[in-house]
Amino acid sequence: MPAPLPQIGDWTSFEELGRIQSKQLDTVLERAMRSPFYRERLAGRQPSALADLGVTRKDDLRAGYPFGMLAVERRELATYHESSGSSGVPTPSYYTAAEWTDLTDRFARKSVPMTADDTLLVRIPYALVLAGHLAHQAALATGATVVAGDCRSLAAPYSRIVRALHDLDVSLTWSTPSDTLVWAAGAQLAGYRPAEDFPALRALYVGGEPLGPVRRERIAAIWGVPVVEEYGCTEIGSLAGTCPQGRMHLWADRVLAEVRDPATGEISAEGVGQLVLTPLFREAMPLLRYDLEDLVELRSQDCPCGWYLPTIRVLGRAGSDIPVAGGSVTSRQVEDAVFGLPAEYGVMFWRARAGADALTVQIEAAPPFAADARAALAAHAPEALGVPVRVETVPVGTLVPLELLSNRLDAMKPRRLFAADEDWDAAVLTC
Numbered sequence: 001m002p003a004p005l006p007q008i009g010d011w012t013s014f015e016e017l018g019r020i021q022s023k024q025l026d027t028v029l030e031r032a033m034r035s036p037f038y039r040e041r042l043a044g045r046q047p048s049a050l051a052d053l054g055v056t057r058k059d060d061l062r063a064g065y066p067f068g069m070l071a072v073e074r075r076e077l078a079t080y081h082e083s084s085g086s087s088g089v090p091t092p093s094y095y096t097a098a099e100w101t102d103l104t105d106r107f108a109r110k111s112v113p114m115t116a117d118d119t120l121l122v123r124i125p126y127a128l129v130l131a132g133h134l135a136h137q138a139a140l141a142t143g144a145t146v147v148a149g150d151c152r153s154l155a156a157p158y159s160r161i162v163r164a165l166h167d168l169d170v171s172l173t174w175s176t177p178s179d180t181l182v183w184a185a186g187a188q189l190a191g192y193r194p195a196e197d198f199p200a201l202r203a204l205y206v207g208g209e210p211l212g213p214v215r216r217e218r219i220a221a222i223w224g225v226p227v228v229e230e231y232g233c234t235e236i237g238s239l240a241g242t243c244p245q246g247r248m249h250l251w252a253d254r255v256l257a258e259v260r261d262p263a264t265g266e267i268s269a270e271g272v273g274q275l276v277l278t279p280l281f282r283e284a285m286p287l288l289r290y291d292l293e294d295l296v297e298l299r300s301q302d303c304p305c306g307w308y309l310p311t312i313r314v315l316g317r318a319g320s321d322i323p324v325a326g327g328s329v330t331s332r333q334v335e336d337a338v339f340g341l342p343a344e345y346g347v348m349f350w351r352a353r354a355g356a357d358a359l360t361v362q363i364e365a366a367p368p369f370a371a372d373a374r375a376a377l378a379a380h381a382p383e384a385l386g387v388p389v390r391v392e393t394v395p396v397g398t399l400v401p402l403e404l405l406s407n408r409l410d411a412m413k414p415r416r417l418f419a420a421d422e423d424w425d426a427a428v429l430t431c
């Protein structure tokens, strides 16, 4: 019989949480020895503690593609997933049916929880990765209704997503934070006011990209509902979520987390460093000290929510800053500056490029506010970013094309027979 999964409320101190982790750790180390990768790495010697081990890297998973990490029979697998970095070499991951209980359980830990009365729009990728399926299965387990919107699909252009949000009384959504802004622009183009004309909407679940408090608050104001942030990865699933106090907590009863100093390689229980994870209930693909390569701050501190789970702040990916004129900037810094502009300017979309002498930031702004928005950002950004900044305004529709928002074209099924008045050259799209 598998060990019962811990639930929030089962422990009331960090010491008790530590005991829950230690109790499971022997099983984790034992299961790891069933995977060819760890058998070889540990030369057949059963480790007695995590402290004896180095980190497992993404490169190790890639080198073991596809089933080098498999610790169960192939027939026990329920799903196979992969993510691919810039190298194009897939990072594989796989789960048994039993692991799916842990996965959906963790995703369902939300400060605005799903109920059987909810309609959830899933607007995040389904293809190969975990994210779409995670929310889909969690919703089914709760009894909620799922609208499988996907993203990156020709069958679900933004006009259909806005229509679905409105007509189907969607109450919850799951997407990147950026996508919620594109829906807002699409809704406005269709004549809707995002904060007023979607009364069924209760919350936006977001993840998949860094999100600062300034942009989070702006998105919440635009839609008039809370933005509930989620942090996770395809190899392990949901890792952290927002508590009712608005802090991100790591699911440390299910995944043991440590931080690694990228300079010294030293691993500590908390502090600032690269997030290193040991999932406690993984069967199909055990991972010991898996280095996610995300820079985080991890703290075991009390929070009024009473969850007794460490707080986590995701600081970004190591090396994600861009050099500019003797300094450097991150996407998050530019985002903070842009979304720090007054809400009435209506600026939602931006892009920036490093030049030899300055960072050029372009913002989409409508004529009544364009000059003020440019002046305000030009006055504030150089100090906030610590580099010279040139601000340009571009017309609405430049960065997020209006055709993208209004396009009603559906992907067509392959067709070979056409009527006399049909253009057969236009019918080449297939899906």
Ligand SMILES: [Zn+2]
Residues within 6 Å of the ligand: 243, 244, 245, 246, 247, 249, 303, 304, 305, 306, 307
């Ligand atoms: Zn909390």
